[in-house]
Amino acid sequence: MRITGLKTIVFAAGLALAGVGGTVHAQEAPQPQGGTANAQMQAQAGNDTVTAAAALPDPTLNPDGSQKITASAGIGHPTDGVFGLQEQVTDTGIEAHNFHNHILMPIITAISVFVLILLLIVVVRFRRSANPEPSRTSHNTFIEVVWTVVPVLILVFIAVPSIRLLAHQYKPAPDNAVTLKAIGSQWYWSYEYPDNGDIQFTSNMLKEKDQVAAGQRARTDGDGPRLLAVDNRVVLPVGRPIRLITTATDVIHSWAMPAFWIKLDAIPGRLNEKTFTINKPGLYFGQCSELCGARHAFMPIVVEAVPEAEFAQWVRAKGGTMPSDENAPSTATPAQPGADTIDDTATPAGESGIVTPDVNVIDASANAAVTTQPATGN
Numbered sequence: 045m046r047i048t049g050l051k052t053i054v055f056a057a058g059l060a061l062a063g064v065g066g067t068v069h070a071q072e073a074p075q076p077q078g079g080t081a082n083a084q085m086q087a088q089a090g091n092d093t094v095t096a097a098a099a100l101p102d103p104t105l106n107p108d109g110s111q112k113i114t115a116s117a118g119i120g121h122p123t124d125g126v127f128g129l130q131e132q133v134t135d136t137g138i139e140a141h142n143f144h145n146h147i148l149m150p151i152i153t154a155i156s157v158f159v160l161i162l163l164l165i166v167v168v169r170f171r172r173s174a175n176p177e178p179s180r181t182s183h184n185t186f187i188e189v190v191w192t193v194v195p196v197l198i199l200v201f202i203a204v205p206s207i208r209l210l211a212h213q214y215k216p217a218p219d220n221a222v223t224l225k226a227i228g229s230q231w232y233w234s235y236e237y238p239d240n241g242d243i244q245f246t247s248n249m250l251k252e253k254d255q256v257a258a259g260q261r262a263r264t265d266g267d268g269p270r271l272l273a274v275d276n277r278v279v280l281p282v283g284r285p286i287r288l289i290t291t292a293t294d295v296i297h298s299w300a301m302p303a304f305w306i307k308l309d310a311i312p313g314r315l316n317e318k319t320f321t322i323n324k325p326g327l328y329f330g331q332c333s334e335l336c337g338a339r340h341a342f343m344p345i346v347v348e349a350v351p352e353a354e355f356a357q358w359v360r361a362k363g364g365t366m367p368s369d370e371n372a373p374s375t376a377t378p379a380q381p382g383a384d385t386i387d388d389t390a391t392p393a394g395e396s397g398i399v400t401p402d403v404n405v406i407d408a409s410a411n412a413a414v415t416t417q418p419a420t421g422n
């Protein structure tokens with residue numbers, strides 16, 4: 045009787061919790077729409093300041109509109125014929141890489157070799173012809189203690205650095221972190237910098253020359269490797285903590301950047317968060333890492349890590365603000381040339397999955413030839 049009563053209470057508590065979870069979820073879900081409304085309001089507010097922002101050149105582009113930083117050899121992307129993990133450029137990445145190379149791999153190798161040797165000894169020494177009368181021994185206390193205690197010690201030895209790494213990976217971002225919001229959609233990423241004014245843009249994969257119509261932008265070697273290059277790169281400062289927030293508009297995607305040791309699911313109606321600090325300037329390539337539909341393989345991620353001063357310049361060129369700008373009268377209020385730049389990432393891509401032309405790209409100011417390109421077809 046008492047047990048049934050207890051069960052009822054536990055069950056009721058479970059239901060109540062599920063109810064609370066459901067409510068929270070329902071409140072989170074409409075967020076993308078709120079963001080769009082905001083974007084529209086700010087787009088209208090920004091109408092008269094377009095010219096001011098247009099004067100600022102994008103520091104990541106050459107005067108001819110091509111990308112200044114091109115992929116460097118052996119870092120930030122897969123390299124032909126190389127085995128193992130990519131070179132890591134974040135502290136947690138370096139820690140994880142060392143853990144993998146100096147603790148896990150030696151232990152795994154030693155255990156595999158040890159078991160192989162035991163197996164060979166058994167096969168050779170105790171084969172039927174060499175050992176016609178098998179031993180009837182069924183217990184040996186010493187061996188049983190050893191084969192229980194040794195694996196426990198090995199696991200404890202692995203657990204310490206493993207849990208420490210886990211804790212470092214999920215450390216909350218400090219106050220001075222730069223926030224990057226990555227929004228996954230079928231099949232492209234869009235980005236927002238909520239702490240830096242109203243910067244929003246969409247990042248599409250660049251197609252090869254023979255796949256685009258005349259006049260459309262195709263991938264060049266300066267953009268990056270095939271299937272990994274995008275039209276609009278994410279720009280982030282080196283040496284400053286980054287607060288990555290992910291979400292999605294349709295299905296689950298995953299924002300993954302191997303060189304940063306980051307893989308964070310982007311789930312509709314939810315916000316996931318992780319922090320990292322990039323130690324090295326350069327160009328880094330990643331991909332969506334959650335099977336998200338037919339063109340899952342064609343939504344790459346490109347991060348351009350630049351010195352902080354250049355990041356600030358880029359933010360202002362995009363019409364955003366740096367936290368230090370807030371008190372000064374800003375010349376760089378959101379540059380959104382009217383309806384052209386309203387971000388449509390919250391609206392579903394057409395039924396065929398074709399994205400409308402890239403009119404929502406913020407950078408209508410710096411280089412029309414680069415940013416008003418038609419959709420890359422993702």
Ligand SMILES: [Cu+2]
Nearest residue numbers: 297298332336
């Ligand atoms: Cu995806």
